[in-house]
Amino acid sequence: MKNRIAVEIAGKEFVLIADESEEYYRALVAELNARIDDLLYRHIRTSRSDTALLVALDLLDENKKLTEANDNLRQQLSDYLEEMNALNRRLISLEKKPKPQARPAAAVEEK
Numbered sequence: 001m002k003n004r005i006a007v008e009i010a011g012k013e014f015v016l017i018a019d020e021s022e023e024y025y026r027a028l029v030a031e032l033n034a035r036i037d038d039l040l041y042r043h044i045r046t047s048r049s050d051t052a053l054l055v056a057l058d059l060l061d062e063n064k065k066l067t068e069a070n071d072n073l074r075q076q077l078s079d080y081l082e083e084m085n086a087l088n089r090r091l092i093s094l095e096k097k098p099k100p101q102a103r104p105a106a107a108v109e110e111k
Contacts, residue, residue: 010036010048
């Protein structure tokens with residue numbers, strides 16, 4: 001069921017229609033507004049709408065970097081799993097080979 005959530009972002013009111021809970025979107029909006037306010041505080045001459053665009057750009061940058069890091073981790077995991085499977089196959093093949101027979105100890109001659 002879709003939730004209708006009234007929020008205020010950068011001083012403008014919006015009604016969001018979303019699948020996630022209201023608490024989830026309220027937390028997102030709070031973080032977004034905090035980022036906007038922080039940037040406005042540091043750059044007093046920037047308008048709220050320009051600041052919101054800069055925050056959006058920053059968030060897209062973070063998302064892209066996290067996506068790339070995630071893709072890299074997935075590739076590493078895939079490589080490790082492939083290596084582990086190769087080692088398991090090698091171990092199984094070694095376990096199937098007949099073991100060499102132990103040689104009897106050399107007889108010692110007494111004089």
